[in-house]
Each structure stands twice: as structure tokens, then as C-alpha cells.
Amino acid sequence: MKKLMLGNEAIARGAYEAGVRVSSAYPGTPSTEINENIACYEDIYSEWAPNEKVAVEVALGAAISGVRAMACMKHVGLNVAADPVFTASYTGINGGLVIIVADDPGMHSSQNEQDTRMIAKAAHIPCLDPSNSQECKDFMKIAYEISEKYDTPCLLRLTTRIAHARTVVELGERVELDAKPYVKNPKKYISMPANMIARHIEVEKREIALANDASSMAINKVEMRDKKLGVITSGAAYNYVREALPNASILKLGLVYPLPKDLIFDFASQVEELVIIEDMEPFFEETIKSWGIECSGKEKTGVLGELFARKIAKGFGNKEVEELSLEQLPSRPPVLCPGCPHRPLYYVMNKLKLTVCSDIGCYTLGALPPLSSVDTCICMGASIGMAHGFEKALGREQAKKTVAVLGDSTFSHSGMTGLLNMVYNNSTGTVIIADNSITGMTGHQHNPSSGYDIHGLPAPQVDFEQLCKALGVKDIHVVDPFDIKLMEKTLREATSKDELSVIISKSPCALIIKQTEKPYQCDTDVCKQCYMCMRIGCPAIQKVENGVRVDETLCFGCGLCANVCPFGALKNT
Amino acid sequence: MINIVIVGVGGQGTLLTSKLLGDIGLNIGYDVRVSEVHGMSQRGGSVITYVRLSNDLPLYSSLVEYSEADIVLAFESLEALRALPYLKKGGKMIVNSQEILPMPVIVGAAEYPKNIIENLHERADVKAINATEITSECGTAKAANVVLLGVLSKLLPFSYGEWIDAIKNNVKPQFVDINIDAFNRGMEF
Ligand SMILES: Cc1ncc(C[n+]2csc(CCOP(=O)(O)OP(=O)(O)O)c2C)c(N)n1
Numbered sequence: 001m002k003k004l005m006l007g008n009e010a011i012a013r014g015a016y017e018a019g020v021r022v023s024s025a026y027p028g029t030p031s032t033e034i035n036e037n038i039a040c041y042e043d044i045y046s047e048w049a050p051n052e053k054v055a056v057e058v059a060l061g062a063a064i065s066g067v068r069a070m071a072c073m074k075h076v077g078l079n080v081a082a083d084p085v086f087t088a089s090y091t092g093i094n095g096g097l098v099i100i101v102a103d104d105p106g107m108h109s110s111q112n113e114q115d116t117r118m119i120a121k122a123a124h125i126p127c128l129d130p131s132n133s134q135e136c137k138d139f140m141k142i143a144y145e146i147s148e149k150y151d152t153p154c155l156l157r158l159t160t161r162i163a164h165a166r167t168v169v170e171l172g173e174r175v176e177l178d179a180k181p182y183v184k185n186p187k188k189y190i191s192m193p194a195n196m197i198a199r200h201i202e203v204e205k206r207e208i209a210l211a212n213d214a215s216s217m218a219i220n221k222v223e224m225r226d227k228k229l230g231v232i233t234s235g236a237a238y239n240y241v242r243e244a245l246p247n248a249s250i251l252k253l254g255l256v257y258p259l260p261k262d263l264i265f266d267f268a269s270q271v272e273e274l275v276i277i278e279d280m281e282p283f284f285e286e287t288i289k290s291w292g293i294e295c296s297g298k299e300k301t302g303v304l305g306e307l308f309a310r311k312i313a314k315g316f317g318n319k320e321v322e323e324l325s326l327e328q329l330p331s332r333p334p335v336l337c338p339g340c341p342h343r344p345l346y347y348v349m350n351k352l353k354l355t356v357c358s359d360i361g362c363y364t365l366g367a368l369p370p371l372s373s374v375d376t377c378i379c380m381g382a383s384i385g386m387a388h389g390f391e392k393a394l395g396r397e398q399a400k401k402t403v404a405v406l407g408d409s410t411f412s413h414s415g416m417t418g419l420l421n422m423v424y425n426n427s428t429g430t431v432i433i434a435d436n437s438i439t440g441m442t443g444h445q446h447n448p449s450s451g452y453d454i455h456g457l458p459a460p461q462v463d464f465e466q467l468c469k470a471l472g473v474k475d476i477h478v479v480d481p482f483d484i485k486l487m488e489k490t491l492r493e494a495t496s497k498d499e500l501s502v503i504i505s506k507s508p509c510a511l512i513i514k515q516t517e518k519p520y521q522c523d524t525d526v527c528k529q530c531y532m533c534m535r536i537g538c539p540a541i542q543k544v545e546n547g548v549r550v551d552e553t554l555c556f557g558c559g560l561c562a563n564v565c566p567f568g569a570l571k572n573t
Numbered sequence: 574m575i576n577i578v579i580v581g582v583g584g585q586g587t588l589l590t591s592k593l594l595g596d597i598g599l600n601i602g603y604d605v606r607v608s609e610v611h612g613m614s615q616r617g618g619s620v621i622t623y624v625r626l627s628n629d630l631p632l633y634s635s636l637v638e639y640s641e642a643d644i645v646l647a648f649e650s651l652e653a654l655r656a657l658p659y660l661k662k663g664g665k666m667i668v669n670s671q672e673i674l675p676m677p678v679i680v681g682a683a684e685y686p687k688n689i690i691e692n693l694h695e696r697a698d699v700k701a702i703n704a705t706e707i708t709s710e711c712g713t714a715k716a717a718n719v720v721l722l723g724v725l726s727k728l729l730p731f732s733y734g735e736w737i738d739a740i741k742n743n744v745k746p747q748f749v750d751i752n753i754d755a756f757n758r759g760m761e762f
Contacts, residue, residue, distance in 0.1 A: 004607070166605065166606070329686065537679075541679070
């Protein structure tokens with residue numbers, strides 16, 4: 001049977017067909033739909049972990065116990081999980097272990113353009129790179145074969161245009177595999193120096209064996225056409241090369257680390273000109289050049305942003321690619337939704353002119369005008385450590401107005417240790433947990449604070465108040481952010497106190513609750529055109545000549561506009 | 574080979590529309606590429622998805638690039654204007670003439686362009702309709718994208734039955750009738 005599948009859906013299908021038993025993941029665009037689709041297969045145990053490090057550790061435990069297991073994440077998630085990954089490379093596995101990592105060239109939904117292939121090399125583990133959904137599925141099975149044959153975790157790297165493209169997939173059957181027996185093996189699985197010195201030798205041997213075998217692996221394919229130009233490429237870039245340079249000969253790499261040296265030498269010797277076309281870093285190019293093979297690469301496409309066929313055609317001097325002069329149009333950045341509980345919180349922080357070390361989630365959108373109240377955003381969990389750093393550098397007085405803001409999923413992901421550090425090292429700062437009880441930005445995945453598991457079944461819900469208390473915080477407040485007066489008072493007090501405070505700003509995401517209130521309207525007879533309501537940055541409110549107009553199809557009825565209106569002009573009765 | 578670009582504002586249903594087109598393509602034996610946008614921009618930002626259907630040439634890329642689109646389907650006026658460079662010479666554009674103000678316009682940092690539809694008419698083969706108004710008559714403003722599909726159906730080699738099957742497969746059972754009604758109204762244009 002054929003089906004049109006997202007790359008991420010096909011990864012899940014591949015896992016199912018490969019007999020995977022355990023999958024743990026933390027959401028992150030563009031990888032999220034993998035585990036969401038895994039959850040539809042009853043034969044696979046799946047879960048949302050609080051972060052990627054935990055996800056990899058769960059999968060590693062499952063693999064060493066003897067079954068096929070996997071973990072999925074976005075590229076920056078692999079940084080969080082790097083610690084277990086680098087040492088799992090030494091211990092090896094028992095049942096197969098595949099770690100799926102989705103890179104985001106072009107930064108459609110990410111904070112950087114890091115290239116997972118570099119981490120594969122640094123950790124000495126193999127890495128596969130599919131070009132369409134069919135390959136996503138097929139490469140999953142190959143990844144497990146490689147993992148088990150070479151006793152190594154295996155990376156499968158996606159990019160946005162593969163993860164989020166639908167192409168046709170031929171479905172197959174699941175193979176049911178018996179769990180391999182687990183045998184206690186301290187020399188392999190206990191990472192003490194004496195053991196790992198011996199394991200490092202195995203890692204080196206394994207890598208050489210893999211590199212040798214790579215030249216005869218079917219997923220590294222030569223397509224000979226015109227021999228004037230030969231291109232080495234992989235993944236999404238392969239698709240663009242086929243469209244931009246239909247006559248070129250191609251060496252398409254399915255295994256992108258380690259590289260098939262013999263095959264590359266052979267291919268290079270058959271073509272007149274050799275060019276390397278790859279998304280992001282000059283990863284193939286540098287290695288191939290280091291072998292003394294003459295080639296070009298990044299001078300044709302650059303390292304910035306994602307590749308596409310026009311960019312490649314232009315790099316090859318194709319004059320038919322006309323330059324379009326694009327007109328300047330107003331941009332349309334993403335916004336906090338109507339009814340979003342982050343809006344009143346940011347409105348108050350903006351009013352109090354706080355320095356806000358924010359974090360990663362929907363609430364980062366509080367950075368944009370008119371709320372404009374974010375100073376920093378680096379990576380998940382960084383808000384807390386950074387606010388603490390501000391205080392320790394500037395001293396209490398000058399750092400008084402500095403606060404940390406992070407979401408509930410982000411706090412569970414990597415906020416707790418930062419807060420413990422604040423307690424331990426005598427901070428007097430203020431931490432705000434913007435608790436909408438869901439992982440919002442990535443599309444509403446459940447997490448330890450939502451009260452449900454990946455299947456939507458009831459699960460224990462973490463009590464942040466108790467948790468912060470247990471960590472040693474004494475001044476804790478739970479405030480509904482739509483009560484802006486109370487939020488302002490609480491924030492003023494917390495930021496002036498010489499004591500560490502946590503404010504849990506608690507109100508559910510507007511997209512997961514039913515609208516209960518009627519839309520608001522502006523009574524233009526009462527409105528004095530002060531436009532205070534425009535300062536909350538609600539997409540449902542527009543300025544008109546004699547006041548404002550509230551778009552009733554957009555308005556959620558949260559009432560924040562009415563709350564900030566000094567004249568009572570906005571009503572829903 | 575047919576290249577289609579679908580643009581709109583996050584939350585307007587470009588994903589559903591592109592998936593529906595892809596499903597029809599698959600059902601009648603075409604090769605298909607659909608490229609979607611998930612994540613950040615879905616929160617009310619500009620959204621663009623690409624659909625490629627072919628029963629002759631092989632498809633590789635899942636993107637439709639500038640000057641390559643046979644059809645641009647736009648759910649909002651400003652996004653239609655932004656997507657104009659994708660249209661190839663002789664291509665057709667279908668626009669919902671609705672205007673949704675982006676935040677820079679709301680806060681007064683930018684101005685929403687005037688007379689977009691007239692502007693588009695001068696520069697391309699454009700069919701503009703107020704699909705939002707039409708769907709309010711059907712009982713749900715949410716079906717505006719399906720009205721546009723009705724208009725689009727005149728440009729694509731799919732039978733009426735294939736469209737209806739795809740609608741049935743892609744919308745919740747309780748909304749099927751409303752959506753078929755919306756589709757039929759679009760076909761009248
Ligand atoms: C290490 C890492 N993993 C995953 C992501 C993807 N990501 C960005 S925001 C976010 C969710 C944040 O949820 P929460 O903190 O609850 O805030 P909300 O979006 O609900 O406001 C995730 C998972 C990331 N940026 N970095």
C-alpha cells in the first residue's frame with residue numbers, strides 16, 4: 001500500500017516496521033511529529049521525556065537491555081543529550097539504538113544552524129541522511145542494521161525540508177524481534193577509565209571498519225550521467241542538485257559519516273570537475289579536500305541559510321535565473337494568540353520596565369513590539385542562570401529589576417537545576433514560571449505539568465509550588481496573569497525584596513481551553529482614543545478613526561483590553 | 574507537472590489544503606511533493622506551503638521556487654502580494670480578498686498596502702473573491718479555504734468525485750456537509 005507521508009511520519013513507520021519497542025523524545029521543530037506518530041503504534045512504548053538527555057538515556061537503557069530503541073529531537077536537543085551520546089559511543093549497545101535529529105537550515109523555527117554531521121564525527125558514531133519520506137522509512141531499518149552490526153548508536157539526521165515534506169511511501173510489515181538477552185558486562189557498560197580505555201580502541205576499530213564498508217553500502221549511490229561535472233551530495237541537497245543540474249553525474253551519500261573514501265576517490269577520478277553541494281557546513285568538502293582531491297563547494301552556495309535549486313543554478317553561473325526585485329512589504333511575524341496568558345504577564349513587565357532574561361517558548365514572542373519586553377533569549381533554561389549572572393555581576397541594587405521568565409515545559413526541561421543554584425548561592429532574584437500547563441510553541445505536547453501523558457491519558461501533574469519549596473525557595477506566589485493588578489503588585493514586591501522569589505504565572509494556553517466569554521466590542525461613544533488597548537499587542541484589535549475595532553472572529557474574550565482601558569469603553573455584554 | 578504555492582496567515586488552514594491536494598494527487602496515481610511549515614510561523618505569521626503534482630516528469634525537490642508556480646492560492650491579500658514572485662509567466666492566482674493586519678501595521682510601524690487586488694490584476698491573471706463572506710453564509714467562516722478549493726478545481730484535472738472524496742477524508746465528519754457546500758459555491762466562480 002502507498003501513502004503520502006511526512007518525513008517524520010515515515011520515520012515513525014520505519015521504526016514500527018523495524019520492530020522498535022521503546023521511543024522517548026522531547027518535542028522540537030522540525031522533529032516533533034516523529035514521536036507523535038510513534039504514539040499511534042500500540043506495539044511501541046512511547047513517551048515524552050522532560051528533556052533530550054533523559055530521552056537518550058531512556059532509549060540507551062532500553063537498547064542495552066536488549067530491544068531496539070530510539071530517541072528523537074531537534075538539532076539543539078542533541079547538545080542537551082550530548083553527554084550520554086558521546087559515552088554511549090564507547091559502551092556500544094545491545095539492541096539497536098537510533099537517535100533521530102532534525103536540523104533546521106534556514107532557521108525556520110530555531111535559534112541556530114548547527115550541523116549534526118559535525119557531532120556525529122566528534123562522537124565517532126555513524127550518521128545517515130535521507131532525501132525523501134521513502135528513504136526516511138528505509139534508512140530507519142538500515143540504521144538499526146548498522147547499529148547492531150557495528151555495536152554503536154546510530155544517528156539519523158533530517159533537515160526541515162525532509163521532515164516536513166510529504167512524499168509517497170510504500171508501506172511494509174513489522175518484523176517482531178525477540179529481545180536480545182541482557183548479559184551483565186561491566187567492562188562494556190561501566191564507563192570507568194580502565195574500561196573505557198579498552199573501549200576507545202574498539203571505537204577506533206569500528207570507525208575504520210565502517211569507513212571501509214561504506215564504499216560498498218547500497219545507500220551510497222553513484223549515478224553516472226555527463227562526466228564533465230560530478231557532484232557529491234546528500235539529503236535535501238540531492239533533490240535540488242537533480243533539479244538544477246539534471247545532467248550532472250552524482251555521488252549521493254546515504255551514510256554521511258564516516259565517508260566512503262574509496263568510492264569518493266573512484267568517483268572523483270571519473271569526472272572532469274568535482275563539486276560538493278551540501279546544506280550548512282562544508283563537512284564533506286573539508287574532508288575530501290584533506291585527502292588531496294581537488295574540488296569546490298561552498299564558494300558556489302555559501303554556508304548561510306538553506307539550499308534550493310535556484311541558489312545552486314546561480315552558483316553554477318546559470319544566467320536564466322532572473323534576479324527578481326522584491327518589493328518592500330510589511331512583514332508578518334508570529335504573534336501571541338488572542339487570549340494568550342503570556343500577554344498580560346508581558347504587559348505588566350513592560351510597564352515596570354524590567355530587564356527580562358527570557359527563555360524559549362511562545363513567551364519569547366513578548367520580545368516583539370508593542371510588548372518589547374525581552375532582553376535575552378539563548379537556549380532552554382538559560383533565563384535562570386543568566387538572571388543570576390546579572391545579579392552576581394552587577395550586585396543586588398543594580399540587578400533588582402532583572403527577572404527570569406520561562407515556561408512550564410522549559411522549567412521541567414532545564415530550569416530546576418538553575419533554580420537550585422540560585423537557592424544554593426544566595427540569590428535575591430525573581431523567577432517567573434509562565435505556566436500555561438502545556439508545551440505550546442511546538443504544538444501542544446503534554447509534559448509533566450499538563451497532567452496527561454503522550455496518549456492523552458491522565459498522568460501525575462507536577463506541583464511547581466511544592467517543587468520550588470522543596471528546592472529551598474521560601475517566597476513563592478501563584479498568580480493568575482489576567483489579574484494584572486495583583487501581578488503588578490506581586491512583581492513590585494518580589495523585585496524589591498532581598499530574597500529569592502518565584503512567581504508562578506498560572507493560566508492555561510488559550511488554544512487548549514474552550515472559549516467561555518463573548519467577544520469584546522468598543523463603544524465608540526465612550527472611547528477617548530487613548531489607545532491604551534493597543535499596547536497589549538492583541539491581533540484582534542485594530543485602530544479605526546473613532547476608536548478601535550475588535551475582530552469578533554479572532555477575539556477570545558479574555559478581557560485584557562477591557563482591563564487596561566481607563567474609560568470602560570471595551571465591553572462584552 | 575503542476576506547481577502550486579499556497580500562502581496565508583498561520584492558523585488559516587494552509588496545511589489542510591496542501592495535504593488534501595496531495596491526497597488527490599496520490600489517489601489518481603500522480604507523483605506528489607508537499608512541503609509544509611510547522612512550528613513558529615503557525616502563530617499568526619506568514620505561512621507558505623508548496624504542492625507539486627506530476628504524471629510525466631520526475632519530481633525531486635519539495636519546494637516551488639520563484640517564477641515556477643502554475644498556480645498561487647492565497648488566503649489573504651497581503652500574502653498574495655508577497656507571493657507574486659512565485660507565479661510563473663502565464664500562471665494564475667486565486668485570492669481571498671480578505672485583509673488581516675499584521676502586527677507591524679497594528680502598532681503603526683508599517684502601512685497595509687492599498688488597492689492590493691487592483692495591483693494584482695494589473696500584474697497577473699488573478700481571480701479574487703471574498704471567500705470569507707461566502708462562507709459566513711455557509712455557517713462557518715472556517716471553510717473559506719474550501720471555497721477557494723472550489724475555484725481552484727476549475728484549473729486542475731481532478732474529477733468532482735475525487736475532490737469530494739478528499740474533502741470527506743480530510744475534515745471531521747460533522748463538518749463534511751458545510752465544506753462540500755463551500756466547495757460547490759467556489760465552483761460557481
Ligand atoms: C533544547 C531544545 N529542545 C527543544 C526546543 C524546542 N522548543 C522550543 S520552545 C519549546 C516549548 C516550550 O514550552 P513551554 O516552556 O511550556 O512554553 P510555551 O511555548 O508553552 O509558552 C520547545 C520544546 C528547543 N528550542 N531547544
